[in-house]
Amino acid sequence: MKKLLVVVMLATFAAAPAFAADVYTYEGKGVVTFNHKTHADSLGCEACHQGEPAKIELTKDSAHKEACKDCHTAKGGPTKCNECHVK
Ligand code: HEC
Ligand code: HEC
Numbered sequence: 200m201k202k203l204l205v206v207v208m209l210a211t212f213a214a215a216p217a218f219a220a221d222v223y224t225y226e227g228k229g230v231v232t233f234n235h236k237t238h239a240d241s242l243g244c245e246a247c248h249q250g251e252p253a254k255i256e257l258t259k260d261s262a263h264k265e266a267c268k269d270c271h272t273a274k275g276g277p278t279k280c281n282e283c284h285v286k
């Protein structure tokens with residue numbers, strides 16, 4: 200019974216992706232806001248996820264390179280410290 204429920208839920212996810220959160224915030228140096236939904240809508244999942252989309256562990260280093268900033272440099276998103284780190 201439980202197994203069946205998991206299968207049904209996975210199928211639902213595959214058909215209509217529902218995020219755990221539309222917007223993520225990272226606190227440390229000020230607050231960085233990542234709007235997952237608007238990024239996903241405009242760029243498509245495969246811009247950031249390889250294979251089946253799943254959680255990405257962000258680190259300071261990855262955020263400042265391939266996970267966030269590299270694409271901003273290439274496609275015109277925010278690249279200055281205080282454009283991402285808002286007080
Ligand atoms: C594209 C957005 C972006 C830009 C531009 C950016 N950062 Fe970040 N930075 C992040 C994100 C996201 C994290 C959080 C990663 C995490 O959760 O560990 C982070 C983490 C950090 C942290 C660690 C904070 C903590 O306490 O964990 C520091 C310090 C930092 N950035 C400084 C800077 C400085 C200085 C600049 C400019 C040279 C800069 N960042 C530019 C997105 C950005
Ligand atoms: C601009 C990059 C980017 C795009 C585009 C993107 N994601 Fe993500 N996604 C992330 C990051 C970063 C995380 C991790 C956020 C966190 O937990 O701090 C994540 C987390 C997730 C997770 C696990 C947590 C959750 O919210 O459920 C799923 C599932 C997911 N993404 C699916 C998708 C799907 C499906 C799409 C396309 C419709 C998509 N993503 C588009 C960057 C992106």
Ligand code: HEC
Nearest residue numbers: 231232233234242246247266267270271274275276277283
């Ligand atoms: C694959 C490309 C790509 C990746 C990866 C990406 N972004 Fe962006 N981002 C963009 C683009 C393009 C814009 C400009 C969109 C606009 O202004 O209409 C943008 C805009 C933003 C903005 C300003 C607008 C808003 O949504 O508030 C923030 C903040 C931001 N991104 C944070 C992040 C963070 C944090 C990450 C990493 C977790 C990230 N982005 C990863 C492409 C990307």
